[in-house]
Amino acid sequence: MEVARKQPDRGWIEVVVGSMYSGKSEELIRRLRRAQIARQKVQIFKPLIDDRYSADHIVSHSDMRIASENVRTSDELVAKVLPETEVVGIDEGQFFDQNLPAACNTLADRGKRVIVAGLDQDYLGRPFEPMPQLLAIAEYITKTLAICVVCGDPANHTQRLVASSDRVLVGASGMYEARCRHCFDPTLAAPNTTR
Numbered sequence: 001m002e003v004a005r006k007q008p009d010r011g012w013i014e015v016v017v018g019s020m021y022s023g024k025s026e027e028l029i030r031r032l033r034r035a036q037i038a039r040q041k042v043q044i045f046k047p048l049i050d051d052r053y054s055a056d057h058i059v060s061h062s063d064m065r066i067a068s069e070n071v072r073t074s075d076e077l078v079a080k081v082l083p084e085t086e087v088v089g090i091d092e093g094q095f096f097d098q099n100l101p102a103a104c105n106t107l108a109d110r111g112k113r114v115i116v117a118g119l120d121q122d123y124l125g126r127p128f129e130p131m132p133q134l135l136a137i138a139e140y141i142t143k144t145l146a147i148c149v150v151c152g153d154p155a156n157h158t159q160r161l162v163a164s165s166d167r168v169l170v171g172a173s174g175m176y177e178a179r180c181r182h183c184f185d186p187t188l189a190a191p192n193t194t195r
């Protein structure tokens with residue numbers, strides 16, 4: 001008797017959240033690689049937020065990489081998922097529109113395993129939509145911590161080192177670092193701070 005490898009309508013959502021440098025991309029890539037090793041059909045997406053980052057890979061800070069497709073919206077993402085796809089990986093979830101949780105629900109309801117990585121907080125320590133909404137509906141949640149570059153404790157915060165009040169500020173390395181609760185200083189990013 002042949003045993004079905006996977007029940008077709010049994011999907012779910014996994015979310016990996018934490019600060020920058022906490023290993024979200026590494027963890028996402030690890031899970032997706034294992035699915036590929038299991039010969040599952042995998043599709044991987046990231047948001048096209050900046051044309052300088054249009055390379056067709058997810059790349060971790062430790063230079064792990066995996067091929068990915070760029071999408072502009074969560075609706076476009078859903079449209080690109082093929083019927084035979086079993087696992088959907090999504091990086092930088094915080095840069096997607098507010099429809100991302102609904103999009104993930106749609107895919108999970110179609111039987112896909114959906115894995116999303118993203119920042120749970122912005123540079124001021126505020127919940128970074130749509131990740132809180134996604135955390136609320138996910139079956140499985142993993143919180144990753146980085147290492148505080150000031151004191152060496154586990155770090156839950158992304159410290160912005162340049163003055164800007166833009167929530168999304170993508171640029172050269174050196175603009176952000178990981179810091180713990182004690183060493184995190186949101187006023188460093190305030191445009192009028194005199195130093």
Ligand code: ADP
Nearest residue numbers: 020021022023024025026060061062146147178
């Ligand atoms: P994220 O996706 O959460 O930004 P990545 O998966 O891209 O994180 O990178 C994690 C890797 O970054 C670590 O395995 C380590 O090699 C490197 N790294 C650099 N700075 C730090 C730090 N302050 N804390 C932890 N890891 C760091």
Ligand code: ZN
Nearest residue numbers: 148151180183
């Ligand atoms: Zn610290």
